[in-house]
Amino acid sequence: xxxxxxxxxxxxxxxxxxxxxxxxxxxxxxxxxxxxxxxxxxxxxxxxxxxxxxxxxxxxxxxxxxxxxxxxxxxxxxxxxxxxxxxxxxxxxxxxxxxxxxxxxxxxxxxxxxxxxxxxxxxxxxxxxxxxxxxxxxxxxxxxxxxxxxxxxxxxxxxxxxxxxxxxxxxxxxxxxxxxxxxxxxxxxxxxxxxxxxxxxxxxxxxxxxxxxxxxxxxxxxxxxxxxxxxxxxxxxxxxxxxxxxxxxxxxxxxxxxxxxxxxxxxxxxxxxxxxxxxxxxxxxxxxxxxxxxxxxxxxxxxxxxxxxxxxxxxxxxxxxxxxxxxxxxxx
Amino acid sequence: xxxxxxxxxxxxxxxxxxxxxxxxxxxxxxxxxxxxxxxxxxxxxxxxxxxxxxxxxxxxxxxxxxxxxxxxxxxxxxxxxxxxxxxxxxxxxxxxxxxxxxxxxxxxxxxxxxxxxxxxxxxxxxxxxxxxxxxxxxxxxxxxxxxxxxxxxxxxxxxxxxxxxxxxxxxxxxxxxxxxxxxxxxxxxxxxxxxxxxxxxxxxxxxxxxxxxxxxxxxxxxxxxxxxxxxxxxxxxxxxxxxxxxxxxxxxxxxxxxxxxxxxxxxxxxxxxxxxxxxxx
Numbered sequence: 001x002x003x004x005x006x007x008x009x010x011x012x013x014x015x016x017x018x019x020x021x022x023x024x025x026x027x028x029x030x031x032x033x034x035x036x037x038x039x040x041x042x043x044x045x046x047x048x049x050x051x052x053x054x055x056x057x058x059x060x061x062x063x064x065x066x067x068x069x070x071x072x073x074x075x076x077x078x079x080x081x082x083x084x085x086x087x088x089x090x091x092x093x094x095x096x097x098x099x100x101x102x103x104x105x106x107x108x109x110x111x112x113x114x115x116x117x118x119x120x121x122x123x124x125x126x127x128x129x130x131x132x133x134x135x136x137x138x139x140x141x142x143x144x145x146x147x148x149x150x151x152x153x154x155x156x157x158x159x160x161x162x163x164x165x166x167x168x169x170x171x172x173x174x175x176x177x178x179x180x181x182x183x184x185x186x187x188x189x190x191x192x193x194x195x196x197x198x199x200x201x202x203x204x205x206x207x208x209x210x211x212x213x214x215x216x217x218x219x220x221x222x223x224x225x226x227x228x229x230x231x232x233x234x235x236x237x238x239x240x241x242x243x244x245x246x247x248x249x250x251x252x253x254x255x256x257x258x259x260x261x262x263x264x265x266x267x268x269x270x271x272x273x274x275x276x277x278x279x280x281x282x283x284x285x286x287x288x289x290x291x292x293x294x295x296x297x298x299x300x301x302x303x304x305x306x307x308x309x310x311x312x313x314x315x316x317x318x319x320x321x322x323x324x325x326x327x328x329x330x331x332x
Numbered sequence: 333x334x335x336x337x338x339x340x341x342x343x344x345x346x347x348x349x350x351x352x353x354x355x356x357x358x359x360x361x362x363x364x365x366x367x368x369x370x371x372x373x374x375x376x377x378x379x380x381x382x383x384x385x386x387x388x389x390x391x392x393x394x395x396x397x398x399x400x401x402x403x404x405x406x407x408x409x410x411x412x413x414x415x416x417x418x419x420x421x422x423x424x425x426x427x428x429x430x431x432x433x434x435x436x437x438x439x440x441x442x443x444x445x446x447x448x449x450x451x452x453x454x455x456x457x458x459x460x461x462x463x464x465x466x467x468x469x470x471x472x473x474x475x476x477x478x479x480x481x482x483x484x485x486x487x488x489x490x491x492x493x494x495x496x497x498x499x500x501x502x503x504x505x506x507x508x509x510x511x512x513x514x515x516x517x518x519x520x521x522x523x524x525x526x527x528x529x530x531x532x533x534x535x536x537x538x539x540x541x542x543x544x545x546x547x548x549x550x551x552x553x554x555x556x557x558x559x560x561x562x563x564x565x566x567x568x569x570x571x572x573x574x575x576x577x578x579x580x581x582x583x584x585x586x587x588x589x590x591x592x593x594x595x596x597x598x599x600x601x602x603x604x605x606x607x608x609x610x611x612x613x
Contacts, residue, residue, distance in 0.1 A: 236584030297590040
């Protein structure tokens, strides 16, 4: 295995932070979050996966699509500038997969979403293996592992005084060139795994459409959308125009897009105000079936990484594993 | 977003409102011409497709294209004032600038419809995306069989394209049947729901394709009735809608099961969406 001393890694990260935005797990008042850091010393090393995913750095909660300037009868449209380079260090496998899942919709299915593409091209994914699975983690069900290096540019595994390092992409290889990397005998020790239940097959999820339990789950669901906002793959969005301060005689606006979720009550309204998903249960069903049936049908990958954040976030303890587990039992 | 030619399909083309005509109560027919300049022209489009209109500063919403490429370069949209964007579009004066994005979505398979009888069922503002079908048939009358138009609204003041009914009726092998839920003093046609009219006209399913657009509840019950009249799922077409935000298969707003109205539709046959129709209600 290839290793890098912690001291050299920190020096390298300090150098990266000087050149571009460096995002890494950081201890905040309410937990550990991916945040811009100035120096390697600020990184929270001991944490489990951060409380929120890294989604916001590729697909921000709110972003400008367009600026509109009206001057009398004339209208000028201005597109947003391209993204600045950034590196995400300490990225967990579930969150790298989340980015990979968004890639499938925004990059790999035409047309390309240019704002997402600009951020993605300018973002380095520097992974850090989880040592074990957290209390609500179920990445192994989704075909991942706590130390899964796929979807990363570079993967690090913390071994105390040294870190094992593996480049996964040409970009990652170029990044590591010139670093004092040492070849050590032996293999990287795999992360510990925990036995977690199972989830239904895509077919069984699909067949659950008429299951009466969705209405029961709907009685609990508050349609608060927390599950979607903490989800590394939920990528639905709303678009609206907002007024900006304008000089006299002019009117300036921006067209924004912002995170939205299919569990929101008015999400699926049609033009006349009709709501095909007026019941909370039908919206919850749509969100989960999207993860395992609709999203794979449209874009390829399943839209769940097993990060378990929706389990932690739900104020009424609706649990994807419980809901899915019951359906799986019924299907057998 | 960008396409192969580098253009960003979320970036609207600038157009000017060249006409804004009252068609019914709170319903206007908007005529839009794209501005010349550096922008690419609006591509050729086909019946069934839609486009987004921007009332800048208020927002953007999708509308079925109510015109055909063949009849001229002015893009026409029938817009009923229902929310903030449609109000913004209604308040634009002729000559004002607006944004246009499109054409988007799939099309009615007009070639496959050739030499077939067509049954066109439009309810309220839902008739707008069906007008290009009617115009295409009338402009190539010999290519299609009998054209039967069933046109409905809640009230006579909400009927759209009234000034064209005479020319529709005058075309060979073409019938127009009208109904309203609630008549006024001047009304001398059928009174009742679209389903009553379908029962009365009792169209034959033989070599016929039905095309329906209207409010979800109408689509659902009309479709059930057509099925009873012997129309197979493959003979029953609908065009659906949602308050979508991109029209490009990204924003997620318009899914119907695993299908996206914007990318897989808005035109569907019941063979594709029949199972979902109940959940669309």
